[in-house]
Amino acid sequence: MSVAQLAGGRVAAVVRKAATRDPLVIAAVVVVVGVAVMAVFGQALAPYDPDAIYVGPVSAPPSLAYPFGTDDLGRDILSRVLAGTAPSVIGPVIVVVASSLLGAALGITAAWFGGAVDGIASRVIELIFAIPGLVLAVLAVAMFGKGLLAPTLALAIAYVPIVARLIRAGARQELGKPYMAALHIQGVGSAAICFRHLVPALLPALFAQTTIGFGYAMLDLAAISFLGLGAQPPASDWGVMIAGGQPALIAGAPEQSMFPALFVVLTVLAVNVLGARVTTWAERGER
Structure with a gap:
């Protein structure tokens, strides 16, 4: 069984356990699945063209024809929310996937080899960690222009040290346990120890950090779009919609x-x- 299959099986088992014991987890799963469906099929589910202006009255309140109302250009807000799900979600997913893979690789490498490798990796982590993610994202926009690609890649780099420090600490603790020494004595190869024992043991902490990182990445990218540095109008990105609705908000x-x-x-x-719930159950060993 591959590491990916093992990881997927462990997380899926814990999710099933959590869902049967906590209604809040069920609600969270429903929301996550709903957002995923919106991200994939949002354009098809939109009742109107999200970019078509004056499909209805200007700044109309919610109604049967326009469940979320219309904006100041007469565009259907529901259609724009549905169409804007994909760009609003894909960016944070890229950030957490890239930062988790790079951060986990850096943290495990530092803990596994120790010595000079650990020292160099720690200095790199500290250097990147010293630059706030939003500042790095703004610098990326200044260098490469407005849009979501540059700030997404910048945030992925900025989140690497957060993951790396967590995984490095967890890996060092795990490598110091007696069963690791027993595996070496039994002649188990380094690759097998790393990918079949060490990596699965670090999955709960990595999963927890990934979920937290997703939330921060979504808020950061929405803030960047809100400031006019990310997605640009007339894009239906959620951050752009929030920014574009400020005049209407003041007008009531x-x-x-x-x-x-x-x-x-x-x-x-x-x-x-x-x-949080899945990680708690995983750490308690309730599979």
Whole structure:
């Protein structure tokens, strides 16, 4: 069985256990699955063209025809929220996947070899950690232009030391346990020890950090788009929608900002709740 299959099986088993014991986990799973469906099929589910203007009255309140109302250009807000799910979710997913893979590899390498390798890796981690993620993202935009690609890659780099420090500490603790020495004495190869024993033992901590990182990445990318440095109008990115709805919010029509902001909050909360609960059960050994 490969490491990916083992990891997937462990996480899936813990999710099933958690879902049967905690209604909050069920609610979080429903939200996460719903957002995933919106990200994949959002364009097809949208009742109107998300970029078509004056499909309805300007700044109309929610109604049967327009469940989330319309914005200041008469665009259907529900359609724009659905279409904007994919760009709002894909960026954070790229950030956490890239930072988790790089951070875990760096942390395990530092703990495994120790000595000079650990020292060099620690200095690299500290150097990157000294630069705040949002600052690095803004610098990337200044160098490569506006859009989501540059800040997404910048945030992925900025999140690497967070994962690396966590995994390095966990790996050092795990490598110091008696069963690791017993595996070496039995003649088990280094690759087998690393990928069949060490990596699975670190999965709960990595999963927890991944869920937390997803929430931070979504908020950071939404903030960058809100500032006008990420996705650009007329894109239906949630951050762009929140920024574009500020004048209407002041005028007493909060729908344009309220609904995308609500989806950002619900998504972050659901992922964090799911990550916290699943990690707790995994650490208790309840498979």
